[in-house]
Amino acid sequence: MISELKALFDYYEKEKGIDRVKMVEALSQALLAASKRSIGPARELRIDIDPEKGTIKAWAKLVAVEKVTNPFEEIAIGTAKRLKKDAVLGDEIELEVTPKNMGRIAAQTAKQTMLQRLRMAEKENLYDEFKDRTGDVVSGVVRRFDKNDVIVDLGKFEGVMTSKERVATEDYNAGDRMRFYVKAVEKDSSRGPEIILSRAHPNFVRRLFEFEVSEIADRTVEIASIAREAGYRTKVAVNSSDDKVDPVGACVGLRGARVKNIVRELNNEKVDIIRYKTDPAEFIREALRPIKVITIRVDPAKKEARLTVSEEDLSKAIGRRGQNARLTSRLVAMDLIIEKDEHAAEVFEGQMGSAVHALAAILGIDEATARTLTGAGLVDVRVFDDVSAEDVAEIIGGDMELATQIIERAKAHVG
Secondary structure: OHHHHHHHHHHHHHHOOOOHHHHHHHHHHHHHHHHHHHHOOOOOOEEEEEOOOOEEEEEEEEEEEOOOOOOOOEEEHHHHHHHOOOOOOOOEEEEEOOOOOHHHHHHHHHHHHHHHHHHHHHHHHHHHHHOOOOOOEEEEEEEEEEOOEEEEEOOOOEEEEOHHHOOOOOOOOOOOEEEEEEEEEEOOOOOOOEEEEEOOOHHHHHHHHHHHOHHHHOOOEEEEEEEEEOOOEEEEEEEEOOOOOOHHHHHHOHHHHHHHHHHHHOOOOEEEEEEOOOOHHHHHHHHHOOOOEEEEEEEOOOOEEEEEEOHHHHHHHHOHHHHHHHHHHHHHOOEEEEEEOHHHHHHHHHHHHHHHHHHHHHHOOOHHHHHHHHHOOOOOHHHHHHOOHHHHHHHHOOOHHHHHHHHHHHHHHHO
């Protein structure tokens, strides 16, 4: 047992970095529980372990009495005097009570308990080492799965990536080496201290930019805000304290090299880099480029912006399943109300109405026929030079006689 104990201490101290004092304490507690069953409920029973020699001894404090009535707590005064010459009644005498089968007790009963305590000590070491690393990016290997959680080997320790910190579009397989964001180090978890890892957190993208873009690392360029839907799209707003530095260009890199490295790490997640603006309206316009915002009204008190875009741009501004609008809203920290520009439609309708009225008057036809012609692109009498009566007849429903009259009247008006 002595050699086994020393080997166990050496292994955990060198390979796991666990202090030998903690191991001795853990084993003492385990053996104390085991020894009580063998020795009995001795008074103030304690276990003494010498980690260097690997020896184990059990001690108890017994009270010197005239007549022993409880052998687990009392010792006869005569026996006490043999151990301590000046012993008197009532003295506490420490007596070795190590059972002969202590080695077997330790081997059979204490080893598993000790290992459990050592795992807790190992987790305490984990907390001490990682408590200041929240927000870091670490590299690890996917080892196994616990239901929907991914257990990651970080070297000395293990981290856990819970289901909500996974990226929906990514597949994880045992043996995959990946980078992870240290979201938190939780000490009060029911399973002991845990390193909570993430690949879905927005700050994972922030840290990747800090590693990849030297201007961000030296604070020449700063990330003003970031919005992310992990696996699909991220919007990053950047600003520069130096007027000579283009923040967007610095993040993109030569021929897009810098942002490509980040996109590769994110498994081809789309990344939009946007120039930050202090004016909310201008910031929203930048965030929605290349969509042209026609009008915008910002209400700072409500943190709300109401904007209009053309009918063609409306679906792009909102995005698939509202993604573009959601990300832009998070990026600018405002609620966005995106509407179709009705004014442009009204102007167009007015112009079409004027064209219909003018065409009806010139060609001597009713406005319904004139509207049919303008709807086909014949909005000006001069264009009738390039069309035949057959074409016009087809447009207005096959009336060849009327079509011929329209062509003649149009040519007469132009002449």
